[in-house]
Amino acid sequence: MPHHIRPATSVSDPLTSSPHLPEQDAILVTGGAGFIGSHTVVQLLSLGLRLVIVDNLCNSSEEALHRALELAGNKGELFFHKVDLLDGAALEKVFELYTFSACIHFAGLKAVGESSQIPIGYYQTNVTGTLNLLQLLQRYNCRNFIFSSSATVYGLPSSTDPIREDASLGALNPYGRTKQYIEEILRDIANSEPNQWNIIMLRYFNPVGAHESGRIGEDPNGIPNNLMPFVAQVAIGRRPVINVFGNDYETPDGTGVRDYIHIVDLARGHVAALNKIQSFSMGAHTSVHNSNGTKSLGCVPYNLGSGIGYSVMDMIESMSKAVGRQLPYRVIERRLGDVALCVADPTLSAHDLDWRAEKTLQDMCNDLWRWQIQNPNGYEARVATAASGTEEEDEEEGTLREDSDVASVASTSSASLPETSPSTPTPGELAPSVFASLPVTLLPIISTIAKPAPVMISAESLKAVTAATPLVKPVVATQVPVVSPAGSPARGATAC
Numbered sequence: 001m002p003h004h005i006r007p008a009t010s011v012s013d014p015l016t017s018s019p020h021l022p023e024q025d026a027i028l029v030t031g032g033a034g035f036i037g038s039h040t041v042v043q044l045l046s047l048g049l050r051l052v053i054v055d056n057l058c059n060s061s062e063e064a065l066h067r068a069l070e071l072a073g074n075k076g077e078l079f080f081h082k083v084d085l086l087d088g089a090a091l092e093k094v095f096e097l098y099t100f101s102a103c104i105h106f107a108g109l110k111a112v113g114e115s116s117q118i119p120i121g122y123y124q125t126n127v128t129g130t131l132n133l134l135q136l137l138q139r140y141n142c143r144n145f146i147f148s149s150s151a152t153v154y155g156l157p158s159s160t161d162p163i164r165e166d167a168s169l170g171a172l173n174p175y176g177r178t179k180q181y182i183e184e185i186l187r188d189i190a191n192s193e194p195n196q197w198n199i200i201m202l203r204y205f206n207p208v209g210a211h212e213s214g215r216i217g218e219d220p221n222g223i224p225n226n227l228m229p230f231v232a233q234v235a236i237g238r239r240p241v242i243n244v245f246g247n248d249y250e251t252p253d254g255t256g257v258r259d260y261i262h263i264v265d266l267a268r269g270h271v272a273a274l275n276k277i278q279s280f281s282m283g284a285h286t287s288v289h290n291s292n293g294t295k296s297l298g299c300v301p302y303n304l305g306s307g308i309g310y311s312v313m314d315m316i317e318s319m320s321k322a323v324g325r326q327l328p329y330r331v332i333e334r335r336l337g338d339v340a341l342c343v344a345d346p347t348l349s350a351h352d353l354d355w356r357a358e359k360t361l362q363d364m365c366n367d368l369w370r371w372q373i374q375n376p377n378g379y380e381a382r383v384a385t386a387a388s389g390t391e392e393e394d395e396e397e398g399t400l401r402e403d404s405d406v407a408s409v410a411s412t413s414s415a416s417l418p419e420t421s422p423s424t425p426t427p428g429e430l431a432p433s434v435f436a437s438l439p440v441t442l443l444p445i446i447s448t449i450a451k452p453a454p455v456m457i458s459a460e461s462l463k464a465v466t467a468a469t470p471l472v473k474p475v476v477a478t479q480v481p482v483v484s485p486a487g488s489p490a491r492g493a494t495a496c
């Protein structure tokens, strides 16, 4: 039975508020408990949508889903299945339970360094996992798909200009190549069934920050690879000093420049993409055609970035402002594979998706700090691990403590918390329940997909029921590199 996103009242609807779904349909969200996934879930729930989350929780916490539902004011519906995408049989059980109108695919592994050490694991998890998912989507006739791609697919920028979607691709590591290959696969699939697929590939630049409530945020495993989670852990006192990877780049202050984007802006980008897909799904019912004459969107990449570049020193300065004291840093050698600058040209997203990044750098830092100070060890489920620390972490901190080459001394005691602005979920239509007979609870969680009929359990018993599932970390993003003197954002960019 074909499923379509319910047409809005007219094609010219701005479609910015709430994508409407047929009454019995749901949106499948893979990796929905991860950093980008959970923030997107808040946006979608706030619109009253029905979501089915599939996540193996290897790098995420179900607690994020509980909090997401709270943040959405208990709007919408959320069903969670702890399933690994490599377990095709378990995944199919999920497809047997619901009718999906669209899928947002976040799940995957995302650590650049690790991907060079275990490339087979990365190709298997990211590429094979995606193929399993796509096979089922095709079999169950859902051809509306949003993919978490990454600016990493661009590889080494050929110039210092902001990067457009038509730039050449050339990922530099196995992680990036999994994203690039999946993009190619998606193009092939769209071409194989003309006028049927609506696929949007969102190329994330550098997502940072947290929900403004401080309730959900990034909770990396072990030592953070990315700049801002590391900075936040220095701010909270879990690590002694920020390492600045080189200050001899061709940038205004010599440190690397990137296009940082607030996680909530990024999450809104997924709603914008869903709206775009909805308009084409509508086209299937009407005489609306794409500009190239086709009735479907096909497969289109969009950059999700601000178009503004900030240096590492800009980030440290803004985070210091958020925290209320100068954070300690030291300059060390460049990190292998880093580029000087990488910034998005967000023109196409603004034009086609009616989406723009709205939040400021200070918003990103204030919100990140709020999350970090309210959740010093991340989500509750990880407290035990974080508190004991890994051997690697202890070793590193020991080394760093002896290092005197720091710009200032960390002191968490003077930490200040930025003012909290209450979350204001977008009002939206409450979707009817998939299972009308089931009581609506705070978080209807279906834990067992081994049975054909869903079993709803309480949030409290969730951990007991969600036994072991190996594999995959939920996704997150990616990025790439532009420039500005400290505190003054540069539109676009110049050197690489």
Ligand SMILES: O=c1ccn([C@@H]2O[C@H](COP(=O)(O)OP(=O)(O)O[C@H]3O[C@H](CO)[C@H](O)[C@H](O)[C@H]3O)[C@@H](O)[C@H]2O)c(=O)[nH]1
Pocket: 110, 111, 112, 150, 151, 152, 206, 225, 226, 227, 228, 230, 242, 243, 244, 245, 246, 255, 256, 257, 258, 312, 335, 338, 477, 478, 479, 480, 481
């Ligand atoms: O401890 C750190 C971490 C990072 N940096 C610097 O901070 C900037 C941002 O680094 P991130 O690691 O936060 O982000 P990247 O842009 O390097 O990495 C992103 O882009 C990569 C591809 O280029 C991958 O996609 C990766 O997953 C994604 O996070 C870079 O100039 C980097 O050199 C530091 O100085 N110190």
